[in-house]
Every structure is written in C-alpha cells, then in structure tokens.
Amino acid sequence: MTRVKVIAGHIIAIFKKEHLPLKKRAALCFGYLRVTGKRFLLGRIPFLDGMTASFLGFKINVGLFSDFYWTFVEIFIEEDYYFATNNPRPRIIDCGANIGIATLYFKWLYPKAEIVAFEIEPDNIKIYEKNIESNKLKNVTLHKKAVGGHSGPVILYGNRRAGTISTTLLDEQVKKDQSYEAHCVEVDMVLLSNYIHERIDFLKMDIEGAESDVFVDLSETGTLKYVENTTLEFHRFSSGENKLSTITKALEDYNFDIIFPHNFNALSEVKRSYYNYMIRAGKRKRSKSL
Numbered sequence: 001m002t003r004v005k006v007i008a009g010h011i012i013a014i015f016k017k018e019h020l021p022l023k024k025r026a027a028l029c030f031g032y033l034r035v036t037g038k039r040f041l042l043g044r045i046p047f048l049d050g051m052t053a054s055f056l057g058f059k060i061n062v063g064l065f066s067d068f069y070w071t072f073v074e075i076f077i078e079e080d081y082y083f084a085t086n087n088p089r090p091r092i093i094d095c096g097a098n099i100g101i102a103t104l105y106f107k108w109l110y111p112k113a114e115i116v117a118f119e120i121e122p123d124n125i126k127i128y129e130k131n132i133e134s135n136k137l138k139n140v141t142l143h144k145k146a147v148g149g150h151s152g153p154v155i156l157y158g159n160r161r162a163g164t165i166s167t168t169l170l171d172e173q174v175k176k177d178q179s180y181e182a183h184c185v186e187v188d189m190v191l192l193s194n195y196i197h198e199r200i201d202f203l204k205m206d207i208e209g210a211e212s213d214v215f216v217d218l219s220e221t222g223t224l225k226y227v228e229n230t231t232l233e234f235h236r237f238s239s240g241e242n243k244l245s246t247i248t249k250a251l252e253d254y255n256f257d258i259i260f261p262h263n264f265n266a267l268s269e270v271k272r273s274y275y276n277y278m279i280r281a282g283k284r285k286r287s288k289s290l
Contacts, residue, residue, distance in 0.1 A: 007033075007036060010032060010036075010073070010077050011029055011032070011033075013077060013078075014028050014029045014032065014077065015029065017079070019082070019084065027056055028056065028076065028077075031055030031056045031076070032055070032076070032077060034053075034054065034055050035053055035055050035069060035072055036069075038053060038065070039065060039066070039069045042065050042066075051065065053065070053068060053072075055072075055076075056076075056104075056108055058104050058108075058131075058135050059134060059135065060099075060100070060101075060104065060131045060134070060135070061099070061127045061130050061131055061134075062099065062127075063099060063123070063127055068099070068101070071098070071101045072101060075101050075102055075105045076101075076105055076108075080231060080278060081102055081105060081106070081202070081204050081231050082109070083201070083202045083229045083231070083282075085110070085201050085202070085228075085229075087201055088110070088112055089110075089112045089113065089114060090106075090110050090113050090114070090201035090202060091113075091114045091116075091198070091199060091200050091201050091202075092106050092113050092114065092115045092116070092200070092201060092202045092203075092204065093115075093116050093117075093118075093192070093195070093196070093200055093202070093203045093204065094106070094115055094116070094117040094118065094204045095117075095118045095147050095192065095203070095204065095205045095206065095207050095214070096118065096119065096204075096205060096206035096207045096208070096233075097117035097118060097119040097124075097128055097142065098119065098121075098124050098128070098206075099124050099127040099128050099131060100117075100127070100128040100131040100132060102204055103115055103117055103128075103131075103132070103137070103140060104131070104135070104137075106202075107135075107137055107140075112139070113139065114139040115139065115140045115141070116141050116143070116195060117140065117141065117142045117143065118142075118143050118145055118146070118147050118192075119142065119143075119144065120144065120145060120146045120156050120187040121156065122185065125142070125144055128142060129142065143190070143195075144187075144188075145187065145188045145189065145190045146187055146188065146189040146190070146207070146210070147189070147190060147191070147192040147207060147210065147214055148189045148190075148191075148207075148210040148213050148214060149191075149210070149213030149214070149216060149217055150189065150191070150213075151188075151189060151190050151191055152188070152189060153186050153187070153188060153189070154186070154187060154188075154189045155184050155185070155186055155187075156184060156185050156186075156187045191217050191221075192214050192217060192218060192223075193217050193218055193221040193223040196218070196223040196226050196227070197223075197226075198226060199226050199228065200226050200227045200228065201228050201229065202228070202229045202230065202231075203227050203229070203230040203231075203232075204230070204231055204232070205230065205231070205232035205233065206232070206233040208235060209235040209242050210242070211232055211233075211234055211235065211242060211247055212242045212243050212244075212246040212247050213242075215246060215247045215250040215251070216246060216250065218250065219249075219250035219253060219254070224250060224251075224253075224254045225254055227254075227283075228282065228283050229280075229281070229282045229283070230251075230256075230280070230281050230282075231278060231279070231280045231281075232247075232278070232279050233276050233277070233278055233279075234247065234276060234277060234278070234279050235276045236276065247279070251281045254283075255283055255284050256281040256282060256283055256284070257281065257282055257283075257284055258279065258280070258281045259279070259280040259281065260277070260278075260279060260280075261277075261278050261280065
C-alpha cells in the first residue's frame with residue numbers, strides 16, 4: 001500500500017467517525033495532516049528527530065518522532081482507547097501512560113476528565129510531565145509507580161521504547177537485543193486496587209505483561225465492580241505466566257461483555273513465543289450495589 005493510499009484511508013476513517021461532531025473530525029483531519037507532513041519532512045532530515053509536535057491545540061515533546069507518529073495513529077486515528085460516556089467529568093485510570101499521548105486524547109474527548117496515570121520508565125516520566133505542564137492540563141495526577149500483583153520494589157528492564165518488569169518478556173527481548181540486560185532500574189510496584197474507591201469510567205492498561213496480576217487483584221478485592229469500561233493490551237508469553245483466561249474470568253465475573261477487535265494479521269503470530277493484542281470490555285449493566 002502506498003503512502004498516499006494510507007493517508008487517504010486515514011482521512012476517510014476520520015470523517016466516518018460519527019461519534020465525533022463534524023467540527024472535531026475536521027480538526028482531527030487537520031492535525032493528522034500536520035503530524036504526517038512533519039513525519040515526511042523528518043524522513044529526509046533525520047537530525048530533526050526528537051522535536052516537538054503540534055496538533056489539536058496541543059504542543060508536545062515527542063522523543064523519537066517515528067515512535068510518536070505510530071502511537072498518534074493508534075490513539076487518535078484508530079482510537080484504540082475510545083469510550084462513550086454521558087459523564088462530563090469521567091474518571092480515567094491510565095496504566096502505562098508512556099509520554100502522555102493517551103492522556104491528551106482523553107482530554108481532547110472529555111476536557112473535564114479526571115485522570116490518574118501510572119508510568120515507571122524515567123525518560124517517559126520526564127516527557128509526560130513536560131507535556132502535562134506545557135499544555136496546562138488540569139485534574140491529571142501521575143504516579144511514578146508500576147501496577148502489578150503485589151506491593152514493593154521491582155526491576156524495570158529495557159528503555160522508554162519497550163520497558164518491562166516481566167522476566168519472561170525480558171528473556172524474549174534479550175534474544176533480539178542484548179542491551180536490554182544492561183538497562184535496568186529499581187522501581188516501586190503498587191496494587192491498583194488501592195487507588196480505586198469510586199466509579200471509574202475507563203481503565204486503560206498497557207503494562208507489558210502484568211495484566212493478569214492486576215485483574216486478579218481487582219477481582220479479589222472487589223474493586224473491579226467500580227470499573228465501567230476497559231481496554232487493555234494483552235501480552236502473551238510462551239511460558240503462559242500472563243493468562244488470558246484469568247483476565248476473561250475476572251471480567252465475566254463482574255458482568256463485562258468482552259470484545260476482541262479483529263486483526264487477521266495476528267493469526268500469523270500464534271506460533272510465536274510472544275505476541276500482543278487489544279481487548280475491550282464494558283459493563284452490561286450497573287451493579288445494584290453501586
């Protein structure tokens with residue numbers, strides 16, 4: 001597929017977003033073209049990589065522009081983390097906040113949203129904090145901690161592009177890049193259940209292999225009853241340490257409908273020792289206890 005076809009496809013997809021008012025669709029199209037144009041320019045002037053990006057009224061630090069571009073497409077164009085709510089001040093938890101692109105997306109959708117974010121990679125944290133401050137975003141709280149199945153110190157392996165606390169994922173990455181073993185830092189892990197005490201309109205999770213541990217915690221403590229919608233990136237390892245069945249059981253026990261977005265290209269990955277894909281889930285109805 002040529003670049004022109006890709007861009008045309010994205011523009012068509014933007015104007016098909018009927019859940020967005022036309023004004024927002026037009027603004028998104030303009031923002032997409034600005035980002036795409038800069039990507040095209042940087043492809044010819046590599047030393048400019050790492051500059052800021054401007055779109056939809058946001059001006060952000062992006063680190064590596066190539067990484068930012070694909071994250072921008074996934075979040076703003078493909079809308080991996082879209083959710084609908086009638087609450088003008090939705091409460092959102094962003095686990096694995098990276099440099100804050102999803103946080104900006106949530107604020108673009110719902111400007112009064114209250115966001116609690118978790119990120120552990122030091123370089124990502126620096127950029128995230130700059131992006132929140134430079135855009136003067138309110139009601140955003142960043143916790144420099146990992147979420148998982150227990151509280152206490154853990155080792156973060158890798159770098160801002162692919163940090164992980166999973167030793168199994170580490171094994172897979174070391175096979176590809178020996179520098180992984182050299183990049184490690186001790187970070188704090190906490191139980192997500194300790195941060196959920198009321199309705200959460202949306203839980204976003206991209207935590208590189210700790211998903212099932214978190215859902216065991218939320219299920220056993222009963223705090224999953226407060227969550228209305230979630231989208232998570234599930235990471236599957238050959239060891240089976242991160243179990244899809246654990247996650248789906250927790251969600252079904254708390255009355256969620258589960259959707260696996262279609263990605264037929266992923267069928268070629270089933271024999272790989274490691275792969276990942278998205279899972280969406282939403283409550284069928286509110287719990288009577290709430």
